[in-house]
Amino acid sequence: MAGIHVKGASRSFGSVRAVDQVDLEIGEGEFFTLLGPSGCGKTTLLRMIAGFCELDAGEIRFGDKRIDKLSAHRRDVGMVFQNYAVFPNLTVAGNVAYGLRARRVPAAEIGSQVEAALGMVQLGGYGERMPHQLSGGQLQRVAIARALVIRPQVLLFDEPLSNLDARLRVSMRAEIRQLQQSLGITAVYVTHDQEEAMSVSDRIGLMNQGRLEQVGVPSEIYRKPATRFAAEFMGTTNLLEARQLGLAAPVTVSLRPEALRLADEAPADWPRLAGTIAALEMLGPLTRLDVALANGTVLRLAMLDQPQRPLQAGAPVTVAYDPARLVIVP
Amino acid sequence: MIAILGFLFLGLFLLWPLANVFGASLLDSEGAQFTFGNYTRMLGRPYYRTAIANTLGIGAAATILTTVISVPFAFALARLPVAGKQAVQAMAALPLVLPSFVSAYAIVLLLGNAGIVTRWLHDHGIAIGSIYGATGIILVYALTLYPYVLLPTVAAFKAVDVSMEEAALGLGSSPGRAVRTVILPIVLPAILAGGLLVFIETLENFGVPFVLAEDMPIFSVEAFKLFIGETAANPAQAGVLGVLLILTTALVLLVQRRFLSRRRFATNARAAPPLLRVGWGLRIAATLYCWTIVLLALVPFFAIVVLSFMEFRGPVLHEHFSLGNFAGFYDKAMRPLANTLIFASLASLCVTLVGVPIGYVVTRWRSGTATVLDVVATLPFAVAGTVLAIGFVMSFNAGWLVLTGGPLILVLAYTVRKVPFAVRSAGAIVHQIDVSLEEASVSLGRSPLQTFLRIVAPLMVGGILSGIVLTWVTVASELSATVVLYSGDWRTLTVVMFQSLEGGGAGLATAASTVLIVVTLLPIALLYRLVRRYELG
Numbered sequence: 079m080a081g082i083h084v085k086g087a088s089r090s091f092g093s094v095r096a097v098d099q100v101d102l103e104i105g106e107g108e109f110f111t112l113l114g115p116s117g118c119g120k121t122t123l124l125r126m127i128a129g130f131c132e133l134d135a136g137e138i139r140f141g142d143k144r145i146d147k148l149s150a151h152r153r154d155v156g157m158v159f160q161n162y163a164v165f166p167n168l169t170v171a172g173n174v175a176y177g178l179r180a181r182r183v184p185a186a187e188i189g190s191q192v193e194a195a196l197g198m199v200q201l202g203g204y205g206e207r208m209p210h211q212l213s214g215g216q217l218q219r220v221a222i223a224r225a226l227v228i229r230p231q232v233l234l235f236d237e238p239l240s241n242l243d244a245r246l247r248v249s250m251r252a253e254i255r256q257l258q259q260s261l262g263i264t265a266v267y268v269t270h271d272q273e274e275a276m277s278v279s280d281r282i283g284l285m286n287q288g289r290l291e292q293v294g295v296p297s298e299i300y301r302k303p304a305t306r307f308a309a310e311f312m313g314t315t316n317l318l319e320a321r322q323l324g325l326a327a328p329v330t331v332s333l334r335p336e337a338l339r340l341a342d343e344a345p346a347d348w349p350r351l352a353g354t355i356a357a358l359e360m361l362g363p364l365t366r367l368d369v370a371l372a373n374g375t376v377l378r379l380a381m382l383d384q385p386q387r388p389l390q391a392g393a394p395v396t397v398a399y400d401p402a403r404l405v406i407v408p
Numbered sequence: 409m410i411a412i413l414g415f416l417f418l419g420l421f422l423l424w425p426l427a428n429v430f431g432a433s434l435l436d437s438e439g440a441q442f443t444f445g446n447y448t449r450m451l452g453r454p455y456y457r458t459a460i461a462n463t464l465g466i467g468a469a470a471t472i473l474t475t476v477i478s479v480p481f482a483f484a485l486a487r488l489p490v491a492g493k494q495a496v497q498a499m500a501a502l503p504l505v506l507p508s509f510v511s512a513y514a515i516v517l518l519l520g521n522a523g524i525v526t527r528w529l530h531d532h533g534i535a536i537g538s539i540y541g542a543t544g545i546i547l548v549y550a551l552t553l554y555p556y557v558l559l560p561t562v563a564a565f566k567a568v569d570v571s572m573e574e575a576a577l578g579l580g581s582s583p584g585r586a587v588r589t590v591i592l593p594i595v596l597p598a599i600l601a602g603g604l605l606v607f608i609e610t611l612e613n614f615g616v617p618f619v620l621a622e623d624m625p626i627f628s629v630e631a632f633k634l635f636i637g638e639t640a641a642n643p644a645q646a647g648v649l650g651v652l653l654i655l656t657t658a659l660v661l662l663v664q665r666r667f668l669s670r671r672r673f674a675t676n677a678r679a680a681p682p683l684l685r686v687g688w689g690l691r692i693a694a695t696l697y698c699w700t701i702v703l704l705a706l707v708p709f710f711a712i713v714v715l716s717f718m719e720f721r722g723p724v725l726h727e728h729f730s731l732g733n734f735a736g737f738y739d740k741a742m743r744p745l746a747n748t749l750i751f752a753s754l755a756s757l758c759v760t761l762v763g764v765p766i767g768y769v770v771t772r773w774r775s776g777t778a779t780v781l782d783v784v785a786t787l788p789f790a791v792a793g794t795v796l797a798i799g800f801v802m803s804f805n806a807g808w809l810v811l812t813g814g815p816l817i818l819v820l821a822y823t824v825r826k827v828p829f830a831v832r833s834a835g836a837i838v839h840q841i842d843v844s845l846e847e848a849s850v851s852l853g854r855s856p857l858q859t860f861l862r863i864v865a866p867l868m869v870g871g872i873l874s875g876i877v878l879t880w881v882t883v884a885s886e887l888s889a890t891v892v893l894y895s896g897d898w899r900t901l902t903v904v905m906f907q908s909l910e911g912g913g914a915g916l917a918t919a920a921s922t923v924l925i926v927v928t929l930l931p932i933a934l935l936y937r938l939v940r941r942y943e944l945g
Contacts, residue, residue, distance in 0.1 A: 159844040
């Protein structure tokens with residue numbers, strides 16, 4: 079187990095700078111997520127750590143050991159792929175044993191280690207099955223067991239849940255998090271799903287156009303976005319010029335929809351704004367409102383479902399916002 | 409590393425011989441001075457200009473005829489209810505592996521001047537036109553090469569997403585218009601690609617025109633005659649024809665690439681489009697049409713098997729059964745049979761060893777080197793067997809590496825000729841294997857080489873095996889390079905046939921044909937059974 083230290087890592091494909099001067103420190107045993115839109119360089123950075131993508135410049139170390147010149151099969155990483163990459167010609171047990179055999183673990187130990195690893199991902203007793211007999215979720219469990227069983231220094235996840243259906247995604251991400259915590263392995267996780275990132279990570283590195291836009295714990299990135307991009311990418315937000323809210327300062331501010339409330343439910347010291355309901359969206363637990371102010375600004379507002387309160391598009395409404403949650407973005 | 413070995417092999421046994429052919433075509437009669445004289449002299453002679461015109465004309469006609477036959481056939485197989493479709497489909501692939509010059513020879517025995525059918529018709533007062541020359545050649549090409557268009561076109565018809573035609577119908581097109589304006593354009597690239605394969609095959613085919621052309625000059629035959637030359641061998645002029653042949657094929661391939669690269673609208677059908685509901689009339693017509701073509705193409709092979717059990721005295725057939733031909737075969741042709749089996753086995757082994765790694769490299773690596781290797785490895789496809797063989801003789805007749813007169817030169821020539829197919833098919837298989845499988849293996853601690861052996865190779869085995877069988881079968885019936893390169897004891901079955909055709913030993917030729925048909929069909933049948941069992945198991 080080791081921390082990961084990335085210094086000045088860069089890589090271009092043609093004229094595109096996929097990863098551009100990235101510096102990153104990931105602590106020992108930390109669950110770190112690289113989050114960003116497609117094409118932001120997160121996968122490239124992950125593949126640099128795994129050894130599938132060479133660096134044009136910079137260096138990567140696991141603990142004290144520099145590994146960026148080491149070929150991939152000598153790096154001692156466990157990787158879980160988006161499309162599972164379970165070997166179709168081997169049994170489930172054969173897949174899990176694959177890395178152990180490569181490490182010349184004595185045959186006597188392989189069996190018990192494989193069974194233990196399969197037990198960890200709740201696939202005990204599945205060892206003799208062939209991959210084509212398994213569902214997508216089970217395949218991904220095999221892939222995770224296969225990556226864990228070798229006790230790698232670093233565990234890498236490349237959008238491991240994006241091929242699973244929504245419900246399974248939610249339960250699997252909790253399992254992944256729990257496994258990583260119980261084993262204490264340093265993990266790097268790549269996803270474009272901000273909710274997934276927030277639920278599993280110790281820290282998140284938000285990437286955009288090959289650069290790290292912001293690094294921090296999930297709540298900090300959500301509540302205190304350092305840039306316009308960070309504010310917009312992490313969930314929905316109202317990105318406004320301050321004067322649109324009647325403030326004098328010449329700055330851009332971000333105001334989350336849940337920081338707005340209907341006026342009669344808000345504390346008295348929250349600033350009030352009058353407008354009309356331009357659109358209304360009932361999502362189940364949440365109701366979303368678009369409120370058009372007199373100056374033309376449209377504010378997005380989200381609140382918990384309130385059956386006792388009839389709201390209608392076109393009706394006049396007064397809203398209030400929490401001034402403490404107004405964030406200035408550069 | 410693989411790339412270097414690949415370049416070494418192809419450089420020595422492909423580029424070097426071809427360079428010698430080019431070189432010979434550019435040297436004067438003393439071999440000292442650089443000159444274009446050979447070209448002007450050859451192109452100045454009406455005889456060779458006619459040869460060029462004949463070859464291109466016959467090729468174009470055969471391509472058009474093949475396409476016209478195959479497209480409706482393909483549509484019927486893909487979209488219409490045809491009785492016995494499975495059987496039709498299996499039989500339609502057979503002409504690809506059966507030797508085309510055997511078909512040509514059968515046509516001569518049946519419809520030639522002294523052919524059985526010709527005489528029978530003559531006895532009943534019906535005269536048919538001569539089968540020799542362009543008519544016969546085009547006919548044989550159409551019957552033996554139609555699968556090149558049929559198979560990809562069937563696949564293309566099946567790959568058109570059904571929502572395409574539903575959209576067209578929904579927008580108010582009649583079914584006929586939907587086929588014409590939506591489906592045919594989508595399928596067109598597949599048809600054209602198949603048609604160009606046919607055209608290239610006709611350019612380089614040696615056996616069929618040799619049997620059927622009589623005194624009509626054809627490119628590949630003339631190159632052979634000039635090189636082997638009964639009066640005086642003339643490598644320079646043979647070289648000129650060879651170069652012209654290569655340039656023509658290369659030009660055709662280039663045009664194809666240009667045209668096809670701009671049109672890529674394969675649609676990924678989630679499910680094959682359903683059969684059309686049609687009336688009985690069309691159903692019967694489609695069934696008759698498909699069966700007629702499939703059977704017509706196989707009749708010559710069937711006929712020659714039957715004829716091989718009849719008695720021949722010289723070229724004259726006597727209508728009673730006899731095993732005499734096979735007795736003759738046993739006396740004279742066992743050694744060539746053994747040669748054929750050994751050469752085919754060695755060559756398919758070499759082709760696999762050379763082609764599969766190259767196929768892997770050109771598919772997985774996206775570098776400039778890989779592209780160049782790809783082009784070089786595809787090159788043999790554009791080189792007629794005769795021309796490659798001429799290059800081999802020029803290159804390995806003297807110097808540090810002398811191969812002429814031995815068996816190895818044949819095996820090497822076969823290997824080079826079949827490498828493109830191995831590279832293509834291996835590439836296609838590799839393409840199906842997800843890169844992340846290899847990455848998973850590497851990150852679990854296996855080196856790239858171990859990964860190839862433990863993960864990639866096992867996944868490729870099925871495909872490689874069928875590739876080996878196909879190579880084996882096509883090598884066994886190779887004639888155009890063999891006929892230039894064989895020597896003494898190292899004759900093959902096809903050479904036996906070739907010689908008995910020249911010498912009028914029809915009996916031996918039919919027996920050899922039958923043996924060759926058996927030799928090619930047997931592995932195919934075995935492979936088919938193996939694949940079936942594998943799929944069931």
